[in-house]
Structures are given as C-alpha cells and as structure tokens.
Amino acid sequence: MLSEQTLVSGIEHKVRKLIEKNVYLVKENKRLISLIKEMEDEKSEIESELSSKKNKIFNYTIANTLELEYGVEEGRQKIDSLLEEIDKCIEVLSD
Numbered sequence: 192m193l194s195e196q197t198l199v200s201g202i203e204h205k206v207r208k209l210i211e212k213n214v215y216l217v218k219e220n221k222r223l224i225s226l227i228k229e230m231e232d233e234k235s236e237i238e239s240e241l242s243s244k245k246n247k248i249f250n251y252t253i254a255n256t257l258e259l260e261y262g263v264e265e266g267r268q269k270i271d272s273l274l275e276e277i278d279k280c281i282e283v284l285s286d
Contacts, residue, residue: 257266 257269261269
C-alpha cells in the first residue's frame, strides 16, 4: 500500500510540474506573439519609410538630371510639363 501511495504521489507531483510548465509556456507564447506583432508593425513602418525615401531620391535624381541638362528654369518647366502630363494620364485612367 505504501509503494502505491508513493507512486501516486510521484505521479501527482509530475503532473503539477507539467501543469506549471504548460502555464509558463502559454504565457511565454503570448509574449512572443505580441513581440512578433510589434516587430512586424515596426518592419512595415521601416519599409514604408524606405519606399518614401527611395521615391524622394528618385525625384531628386530626376530633378538634378533635368536641371543639369536643361538648366534650372528650363528644368523646372520640363518637370511641370511632365507633372501635367502625369495628371492627364491619371485622369484618363480613372474615367
């Protein structure tokens, strides 16, 4: 009878340990999921910022190229005419 009681006590102890470990792992999993979400949000922000900066660099490069090729004033006029053309294209595409 004593050995059966000892076995039952040992099993109960192991079950309690497993339950405690499960509770810890569930909490840790939730924490890690939250951390992943934060990292994904940060990644999205960084990608958006990168895209914006790439566009700025591209625009500056085009502006500088036009200014070097045509001069400052003529380059601005060329940019304005290109923007007008782009607006017309967008208007046509949206109809």
